[in-house]
Amino acid sequence: xxxxxLLLAAAATLLAGADDTFLIRGIDVYPVTSKPxxxxxxxxxxxxxxxxxxxxxxxxxxxxVEGKGLRLYPGMIDSxxxxxxxxxxxxxxxxxxxxxxxxxPQLRALVAVNPESEHFGAVRVNxxxxxxxxxxxxxxxxxxxxxxxxQAALIHTSGWTWEDMEISRSAAMQLTFPSMGGRGGRGGFTPxxxAELVGGDAGAAGGxxxxxxxxxAIAKINDFFDEARRYQKEKAAHAPGFETDLKKExxxxxxxxxxxxxxxASTADAIHDAIQFADKQHVKIVIMGPREVGKAGAELKAHNxxxxxxxxxxxxxxxxxxxxxxxxLPNEFYKAGVKFAMGTFTNEFVRNLPYQAATxxxxxxxxxxxxxxxxxxxxxxxxxxxxxxxxxxxKWADLVITNGDMLEIQTKIEHVYVKGKEVDLTNKxxxxxxxxxxxx
Amino acid sequence: MRKLFVLALGVLAPLGAETxxxxxxxxxxxxxxxVKGSVVVKDGKxxxxxxxxxxxxxxxxxxxxxxxxxPGIIDCHxxxxxxxxxxxxxxxxxxMANIKDVINPEDIxxxxxxxxxxxxxxxxxxxxxxxxxxxxVLKMRWGKDASLMIFEGAKPGIKFALGENVKRxxxxxxxxxxxxxxxxxxxxxTRMGVEDxxxxxxxxxxxxxxxxxxxxxxxxxxxxxxxxxKDLKLEPLKEVLEGDRYVHSHCYRADEILMLIRVADDYGxxxxxxxxxxxxxxxxxxxxxxxxGGSTFSDWWDYKMEAVDAIPFNATLMTxxxxxxxxxxxxxxxxxxxxxEAGKAMKYGGASETEALAMVTLNPAKQLGIDxxxxxxxxxxxxxLVIYDKYPxxxxxxxxxxMIDGSVYFDRDxxxxxxxxxxxxxxxLVDKLKQQQQQNGGRGGRGGRIG
Numbered sequence: 001x002x003x004x005x006l007l008l009a010a011a012a013t014l015l016a017g018a019d020d021t022f023l024i025r026g027i028d029v030y031p032v033t034s035k036p037x038x039x040x041x042x043x044x045x046x047x048x049x050x051x052x053x054x055x056x057x058x059x060x061x062x063x064x065v066e067g068k069g070l071r072l073y074p075g076m077i078d079s080x081x082x083x084x085x086x087x088x089x090x091x092x093x094x095x096x097x098x099x100x101x102x103x104x105p106q107l108r109a110l111v112a113v114n115p116e117s118e119h120f121g122a123v124r125v126n127x128x129x130x131x132x133x134x135x136x137x138x139x140x141x142x143x144x145x146x147x148x149x150x151q152a153a154l155i156h157t158s159g160w161t162w163e164d165m166e167i168s169r170s171a172a173m174q175l176t177f178p179s180m181g182g183r184g185g186r187g188g189f190t191p192x193x194x195a196e197l198v199g200g201d202a203g204a205a206g207g208x209x210x211x212x213x214x215x216x217a218i219a220k221i222n223d224f225f226d227e228a229r230r231y232q233k234e235k236a237a238h239a240p241g242f243e244t245d246l247k248k249e250x251x252x253x254x255x256x257x258x259x260x261x262x263x264x265a266s267t268a269d270a271i272h273d274a275i276q277f278a279d280k281q282h283v284k285i286v287i288m289g290p291r292e293v294g295k296a297g298a299e300l301k302a303h304n305x306x307x308x309x310x311x312x313x314x315x316x317x318x319x320x321x322x323x324x325x326x327x328x329l330p331n332e333f334y335k336a337g338v339k340f341a342m343g344t345f346t347n348e349f350v351r352n353l354p355y356q357a358a359t360x361x362x363x364x365x366x367x368x369x370x371x372x373x374x375x376x377x378x379x380x381x382x383x384x385x386x387x388x389x390x391x392x393x394x395k396w397a398d399l400v401i402t403n404g405d406m407l408e409i410q411t412k413i414e415h416v417y418v419k420g421k422e423v424d425l426t427n428k429x430x431x432x433x434x435x436x437x438x439x440x
Numbered sequence: 441m442r443k444l445f446v447l448a449l450g451v452l453a454p455l456g457a458e459t460x461x462x463x464x465x466x467x468x469x470x471x472x473x474x475v476k477g478s479v480v481v482k483d484g485k486x487x488x489x490x491x492x493x494x495x496x497x498x499x500x501x502x503x504x505x506x507x508x509x510x511p512g513i514i515d516c517h518x519x520x521x522x523x524x525x526x527x528x529x530x531x532x533x534x535x536m537a538n539i540k541d542v543i544n545p546e547d548i549x550x551x552x553x554x555x556x557x558x559x560x561x562x563x564x565x566x567x568x569x570x571x572x573x574x575x576x577v578l579k580m581r582w583g584k585d586a587s588l589m590i591f592e593g594a595k596p597g598i599k600f601a602l603g604e605n606v607k608r609x610x611x612x613x614x615x616x617x618x619x620x621x622x623x624x625x626x627x628x629x630t631r632m633g634v635e636d637x638x639x640x641x642x643x644x645x646x647x648x649x650x651x652x653x654x655x656x657x658x659x660x661x662x663x664x665x666x667x668x669x670k671d672l673k674l675e676p677l678k679e680v681l682e683g684d685r686y687v688h689s690h691c692y693r694a695d696e697i698l699m700l701i702r703v704a705d706d707y708g709x710x711x712x713x714x715x716x717x718x719x720x721x722x723x724x725x726x727x728x729x730x731x732x733g734g735s736t737f738s739d740w741w742d743y744k745m746e747a748v749d750a751i752p753f754n755a756t757l758m759t760x761x762x763x764x765x766x767x768x769x770x771x772x773x774x775x776x777x778x779x780x781e782a783g784k785a786m787k788y789g790g791a792s793e794t795e796a797l798a799m800v801t802l803n804p805a806k807q808l809g810i811d812x813x814x815x816x817x818x819x820x821x822x823x824x825l826v827i828y829d830k831y832p833x834x835x836x837x838x839x840x841x842x843m844i845d846g847s848v849y850f851d852r853d854x855x856x857x858x859x860x861x862x863x864x865x866x867x868x869l870v871d872k873l874k875q876q877q878q879q880n881g882g883r884g885g886r887g888g889r890i891g
Contacts, residue, residue: 090744315773319548323555358835409783433753
């Protein structure tokens with residue numbers, strides 16, 4: 001029975017039709033990077049977008065997809081997941097995020113991605129064709145106690161192996177930035193004034209203590225970076241007695257400003273400190289999961305630092321925050337002129353990425369910006385805009401055909417393509433549905 | 441300090457219900473289709489609804505042109521407004537504990553739920569025990585005290601729980617989140633034990649009921665017997681046996697759902713609702729035959745082992761098999777957008793618009809036995825109404841106004857326009873405290889005292 005189930009699951013993920021060359025005809029195209037075009041044709045060749053034109057005459061025998069009355073969007077990108085590395089959140093055996101050790105830049109999320117994870121089947125059908133897979137806990141368990149969790153990968157949500165799924169094996173280095181009274185900006189959200197007031201003397205003393213611990217934690221990170229830089233110099237100078245150190249080796253692209261640090265920071269203060277840190281170390285950063293804009297908006301804009309926003313459907317941080325704080329946050333960042341993309345931070349919610357974006361629209365974000373935040377913006381932030389994120393010639397044919405707005409719950413997803421290959425829209429859940437629907 | 445800020449935030453409680461006409465709206469009644477027209481609210485009740493209505497003189501007019509009106513959302517599974525813990529986890533049968541005793545009317549989650557269109561919620565004990573504590577149905581009357589939040593006349597309930605959460609305390613290896621050390625292991629540690637705990641409890645409850653029945657029969661015969669000793673653990677279970685208390689049972693897997701149905705059959709009581717019931721679709725036939733309801737999540741899955749076979753089609757599939765289905769939150773955040781969760785029932789499995797909307801309005805009302813009062817827009821029912829700016833089963837919609845008993849408890853325009861004033865009020869309080877602390881020479885603050 002178990003074996004049969006496994007075989008069934010394996011068979012079902014066989015990508016339907018290996019043919020990655022075809023023509024989509026007469027469809028309304030939403031390229032994201034340019035204005036929508038009505039009733040045009042898109043030629044896909046060897047998995048890539050070869051041509052977009054009002055009329056393309058297909059070679060004889062080419063597969064044609066009729067797109068009349070339908071829409072074509074680029075596949076969506078979730079910028080914070082543990083896809084492939086976490087199956088059942090509460091069962092440690094199924095969780096491969098959150099390795100032991102504090103500074104672990106040499107770890108690569110990509111190599112632990114299980115292409116057969118049931119999550120991929122569940123998210124593909126809603127049009128999510130790629131995702132950042134974080135090595136540290138994006139949410140749920142497996143957070144570990146790391147400061148540097150390892151290298152995050154940008155992956156396709158469909159493929160035979162992790163190599164096949166790879167878009168970028170090293171899209172970012174995950175850094176959990178310390179915060180006052182907590183780590184990763186998860187705790188420590190209390191503004192200084194309130195923290196001091198609430199606690200009185202003891203609070204002030206506690207505040208000083210927390211400040212010292214915080215400064216120590218940042219100093220420790222700086223030390224690690226400084227050591228890595230010394231290593232880099234020794235290596236370049238072929239210093240006598242030089243020995244390879246995989247941790248420091250993994251830091252070189254970060255130090256060279258080629259690989260961004262994905263830094264978790266929730267408060268404006270934490271963001272400010274992260275920017276200071278980045279300036280001091282001359283490294284590139286992306287802020288992960290901020291919960292407020294505040295004075296950080298102008299600073300982020302001035303430094304041209306992008307952010308990855310967490311779920312718009314989240315509770316406010318404090319009792320006295322406005323009820324719609326999280327829903328309105330994307331628009332706040334937009335108004336501040338900060339570039340942002342969206343992430344769900346928990347595998348279970350990846351399939352709701354479009355609905356998170358729509359919620360941001362309900363609370364003020366222009367619809368175009370919402371669409372960008374799940375397509376071209378993440379592609380640019382993760383340095384892969386030449387491959388994914390829009391419908392443009394030369395990019396992977398990561399495509400979604402719908403009967404309406406891709407961000408709307410009521411919209412039907414008709415076809416999904418990853419690298420030009422049509423994705424099977426059945427999954428474990430549709431199979432259970434069909435099976436039990438037929439129970440008499 | 442925090443409490444002070446919350447008070448500053450709080451919207452003044454509505455004084456008395458006025459006569460209101462909501463005009464030019466698209467009204468989704470749930471029971472008789474969608475009407476373009478007006479709703480008349482009088483004395484806290486729905487007085488009229490239709491394309492053309494008689495507008496009472498002097499009525500307050502709400503122009504809802506382009507907007508949608510639905511019945512107040514009912515959440516059949518919530519833990520908000522319960523002060524402190526919700527799990528009396530020391531015993532496997534904690535039926536003597538009652539959520540009613542710990543209602544905190546100042547929990548900000550109440551206001552947030554309101555802002556998400558929720559007007560009524562079933563507040564449950566936690567799921568640590570096979571038989572948990574007693575439950576209470578509340579209306580989200582923010583600003584009123586606890587006793588005035590209680591839904592008048594709603595039948596009381598009791599929480600049961602099956603599966604992983606219950607087993608956790610009895611797991612010698614520790615059961616993950618919230619696990620107690622093996623030395624404190626508490627029976628049961630398996631699904632077999634869960635069945636036994638429930639059977640043991642109802643064996644006792646039956647004997648207890650028999651004592652009372654014998655006593656009452658003797659009194660009826662004119663005798664003067666000593667009454668049996670009142671047992672606060674068994675009293676609620678006796679009420680379950682007598683049909684005077686609803687059983688809301690937390691469950692995930694098909695096997696345990698079927699087990700509880702058979703236990704209930706054997707002891708002659710009914711399960712009112714299966715809660716979560718993520719594998720309900722596998723035994724929908726048996727659930728329907730027992731006449732139980734199913735109250736589930738739209739698409740939560742895979743967060744624990746017993747949730748791996750959860751499918752987003754569950755709500756629609758159970759509906760197709762004649763189970764009365766509601767979509768609940770079990771979560772202060774999810775609670776705020778149950779309208780989109782209903783929208784997902786249309787996406788996954790193709791529930792009709794009315795079926796989907798009923799899953800968060802009329803169906804939970806039925807499950808809680810309050811559908812004579814709430815759950816649809818019908819003349820004579822409580823004026824618990826939500827106005828959305830757009831089609832409410834879409835993720836692009838947001839709540840504009842929420843009315844309970846004909847009084848507006850949430851108004852987005854006022855909320856937005858009042859933000860600056862609230863911020864100023866907060867700053868004033870902060871300044872005042874700072875000043876006080878300076879006057880005290882930095883001493884005597886709340887944290888200054890030891891002990």
